[in-house]
Amino acid sequence: MDTDEERRGFVDSMAEVQVKQQEVIMRQGDKGNNFYLIKSGTCDVWMADSAGERRNVRSLTAGSWCGELSLLTGKPRSASIMATSPEVTLLMVNRRAFNAALGDKIVKKRAEWVPFLRLLPIFAELSEDYELGLLADACREVRYAAGATMHEVGTPGDNKFFVVREGTVVAVAGGPAESTKYGRQAYFGHVELLQNSKHQETRRAETAVWCATFRKEDFLKLVPLHAFVREAGQQQLALKAEGAPAGSKMRGRRFGEAAEATTGVLTGKVASGKKKTTEQVARIMGAVSRNVIFSRLNEMQLTMLQEAMMEHTIHPGQNVITQGEKGNHFFIVDSGELDAFVQGEDPDSHPVRVRGFRAGESFGELALMYNCPRTATIQAATPVVLWSLDRVSFRTIVLEANTKKAASYESFLEKVPLLAPLDKDQRNRMVDALEEVTYAQDDAIITEGEEGTHFYVIARGEVVITKAGQGELARRREGDYFGELSLKTGAPTMASVTAAAAGTTVVRMDRGAFQRLLGPLGELLAMRKYTASGAELQQQASDADAESTGSASAGVEMPNEHKYIKAQRPMTLSDFTVTKGTLGEGAFGTVRRCRVRSTGEVFALKQMQKADIVSMGQVEHIMQETQILDRIAHPFVTNKWAGFVTPSNLILIMEFCPGGDLFDQLYKHKRFSVPDTRIYVMLPLEYMHSMGIVHRDLKLENILVAQDGALKLTDFGFAKVIKYRSWTLCGTPEYLAPEIILEKGHSKAVDYWAMGVLFYEMLNGHSPFEAEDHLATYQKILDGTVHYPPEMNIDAADLISKLLQKDISKRYGNLRDGCKDIKEHPFYAKSGFDWTDYAQRGSAFKPPLFDASKYEWLPAERIVTDAKPCKPADSELFTGF
Known part of the structure; x- marks a missing residue:
């Protein structure tokens, strides 16, 4: 609408309508005759695919609109809109008024921009009609003459995201770093926009340039942020499910993280750093105060950390950290400028500059929590002075x-x-x-x-x-x-x-x-x-x-007394044949199918390399795992059948579960039904807790599907006998309980928190604390805010809310009546769920009968080789495995 008169006429033609929470404003597939503008309240947009699977594609707030696609194309509604706030006020206009005022203009603009936007990989996850149409509506075109300056480094950001449609933009970040060129379909501005920072580079139009720009509010509503920020390590670890169609996508499997194991006796030494000036202390404390890692610390601890920081002078072109290397230090920039580069999966491609760092900013904070690979290379662009804090000092102080x-x-x-x-x-x-x-x-x-x-x-x-x-x-x-x-x-x-x-x-x-x-x-x-x-x-x-x-049974009854018969004699690799293909990859090795030569019984062989375990400081965790597996036997855990060592490897022979894990199942089903979510995962936890054992890594990836459909808890690498409390930081980021992140000491309550995350993920297809990186995930967990979709089963949501309690004096499973609170909750009780009837134990996931004849079985000693040597002194650490 080009004139105020046109706009006033359009507004005057609108009727105001109120709808209540969970009322459907429009339904996918229905014919549409109205366009809606949300005056107040919130709504969710749902889309169903050809198989009837629904997904929540976005939320609408005041100022958003919907319904225009049906009016433009004459096709049925492409999505369903449901009110999510107690009351929603809509401004509604009919087809005739809409088309007279807006229709022709929208059709023309979408015809011009949607084909271009569809070509961009960052928008690949948006649907072709509804979401790309909204993106085209929101874009504003801007043109620059050749030689024109678009942005100056260090000047305030303009809160816009840019995509180059035609022409070339040259960007220089300052210092001797090589310039970057942005050509057709390249984008920039997202870093400044997301971080509310000044411009990271000076950008000039090398030729005449035509760009699409998006305002911050439109960018945050419409653009999938994970298209920009992905951890390189997580990308490399992403595994594809067997049989997944070509081109299909899935998120990466989540791997556990752990700090160096602590036995409860602190032996670390706090570094003694150089005395700082008042101005330096102010810059350090300012950077620390903005970081979630330090938000839990008191003034005395922060002072001790500041005093432990060491000073470093870095020359231009010198790397401070390198992508892929293990991290051990956190850095604060005292003066100078640095650039962050990320190397893609193609080793021959040039690293991409993703952002810069200046005085008062910081990087590398995850290294203070655990020994994770660096996800970018940080290089000095000018002479730089840094302050560093090492993990041992940090964890010792905390x-x-x-x-x-x-x-x-x-x-x-x-x-x-x-x-x-x-x-x-x-x-x-x-x-x-x-x-x-x-x-x-x-x-x-x-x-x-x-x-x-x-x-x-x-x-x-x-x-x-x-x-x-x-x-x-x-x-x-x-x-x-x-x-x-x-x-x-x-x-x-x-x-x-x-x-x-x-x-x-x-x-x-x-x-x-x-x-x-x-x-x-x-x-x-x-x-x-x-x-x-x-x-x-x-x-x-x-x-x-x-x-x-923890030596008492705490009254846990074992229905159908499970007596798992372990190997009756010591085993070696020569007793087995294995398949060449693997069942999965872990942090220290691989898992394969194996078969006992003498009986033909099929098991899973877990190979772990001693040298990797030692280098990652996980000897204590691995030894705990095998000792715990020797103690436990339960229908709903993957029981250990045998274990032995080779010069370089540790070998565990475990029950074989041909149905894969629940991560695979969720990939196939997108989300589980309420009946399929009522699983027996609590029983093995209750059993283990009665012996003082806490699992500490409950997640979809660690629940396997046995031949009879039973769901079995696996991977006891982080499990530990905890007498009163443990201080070890370990687990999978999306499942960590707040008390682990805060390092307040933890016990069995962390398993019930993880159970809440598990149930939520099974019902909704994603974690309640899913975020773009681990730090953002931890912030969500500490905030404790969980969004429960309106269509979610009310009893399931209630139980999950009682498990995801930051206050462990209110967390179900950890209270006076223990697991009884969970067993008697309406989520289970209303369905008549029988905790002793194992016949109903997960039949929905029962896999086809495993046919060993379909596989080529090779001598285990030929496949499970000693590839990475382990020092004799290090091998002694595994005595008793």
């Missing part, structure tokens, strides 16, 4: 502070007479529910006469206790406690407690949290038995000790 805090909390609780009858395990569970609160001087902590809700221990400072009509009764200082009767009775408080000094800090526990975790305190005290002299009976103490070490 873990030392967190372990001391947990130990001090336990020490506080041990001093409370009312809690003395609780055993160490019970007090340890209380520690997880304590929260730290700081008060200003004269702030009220407890007010006389109010309901007693919390128990308090003073960590720092002083409090004064007063009573109406009597004045000050007492003062309490660090290590003292008050409010303990609130845990037992919840009766009105008999006095007021006020902070007597600024910065008074207490740790407190809510009565409700205590009861959720342990039950009513009165009941716990009544359960203990004592002699006339007040000593606890020995039998009761022994039972408590057994429970705390």
Whole structure:
């Protein structure tokens, strides 16, 4: 519309309509006669393919529109629109008014731009009609004469994304780096737009240039961001499902990450860095404050990290980090400029500059969490001064502070007479529910006469206790406690407690949290038995000790008592034949089908290279895995049949599951039905937890489908016997519980968090915390916001919400009644799900009968070779495997 009069006439022709949440505004396949503009509220757009599979393609907010495609083409609606907010207000106009005002202009513009946009790989995932049409509507064309300057490096960004349609743009980032040329179909501006940064390069039109531009708001709504940001390591690890059609796409499998194993004794040494000036400290602290990795640290820890940072001078052209190498340091730019380059899969192609770094910016933060490969090469463009922090110093500072805090909390609780009858395990569970609160001087902590809700221990400072009509009764200082009767009775408080000094800090526990975790305190005290002299009976103490070490069965019943028969004699490679093709690739080796020569039984042979395990610091994890596999036998785990070593390899012989894993199944089905999501995955977790074993890597890739359709938990590389809590950072990023990311210490509750992620992914086809990179994933997890699609089963959403609880005093599975809360939840209970009827154990995934005759079986010693030597001293680390 070219004039104000035309625009006013169009608006005047619109009718205002209100719709309620979950009402369908338009339905895919119906004839369309109206165009809609959203005045307020939110909607979701759903599209179904020829097989009837639906996917949520985007969300609409105020200012968005829909329905134009049917009016332009006369074809049925291409998508369904559903209201997702409590109320949505629409402005509606009919076909005649729409076409008179907009139709011809839209048809002309789409005819000009859609064919070009369809050629661009970054838009390959958009549908040809609906989404590309919206993209064409949003683009604005701009032209530059030859020699014209489009952007100057360091000037404010213009919040626009550019795609070159005709001509050539020359870009120079500054410094001696070689210039970059953008030709037809090339794009730029997305880095500045996403990071709200200044222009990264000076860009000039080498010839006359014609570009399509998109405003930031349109870019964020319409463009699939993962087309721009993909981790090189994840791309290389992406595996394709057998039998997938040519050209089909799937996301990469997720691999577990781990920091160096810690046994609970901190032996790391904090680096002693150079003293910094006030200005340098300010730049360092500014960069640190903007990074999610450091968001959980207190002022003392941040100061220690700043003091541990080392100074480096880098010359132009020198690499600071190189793509693919293992990372061990985090860097902050003190002065100078650097460029980041990413090498594509073609080793002969030129690396692509993806962004720049300047003073006050930082890079390499994931290296502080675990030893991951660098995803880009960072090179100095000018003389540069950097500050670096190594992983050992970082983790020592963080873990030392967190372990001391947990130990001090336990020490506080041990001093409370009312809690003395609780055993160490019970007090340890209380520690997880304590929260730290700081008060200003004269702030009220407890007010006389109010309901007693919390128990308090003073960590720092002083409090004064007063009573109406009597004045000050007492003062309490660090290590003292008050409010303990609130845990037992919840009766009105008999006095007021006020902070007597600024910065008074207490740790407190809510009565409700205590009861959720342990039950009513009165009941716990009544359960203990004592002699006339007040000593606890020995039998009761022994039972408590057994429970705390995880050696008791905790009442877990094993229906159909599973007695898995392991190999009756030591095995070697000569006892097996194997297939040349692999079942999968792991971090340390491969998995193949194998067959016992003497019996013809088929198993899975997992080959792990000792040298790789040593170099990645994962010896402890691997040894834990085989020791745990020796202890467990359950219908829903891949049981170990045998294990042995060769000069270079560790070999595990496991149950064979011909149905692949649930990752494969999700790729085939896109998402699972509610009945197919009701699986027995909790039973092996409950069984393992009863022995004190925490799995720590539950995910789709680690659940295999057996010949009879049973779903079996596998990969115990991160599993560990945890007596009270563990500090090791390990697991798969999208499944990590908040307490692992925060390194607060963790136990079995992390498996129930992962179960929530698993259920969500099975029902929706993607993780609730899926993001463009690991740091963004961690931020989503710590934020804890989960979007539940309106069509999602309400009972499933409710159960998942109770598993994805950041507060572990509320997380199902970790509460007083343990797994009973999950078993009796309506998600299972309403369906009549029988936890003992193994006949219904996943038949929907039952694979065809495995036919061994279809494969060529070769002597194992010819295929499973010792390719990578291992030093004798390193081989001794695997004694007892």
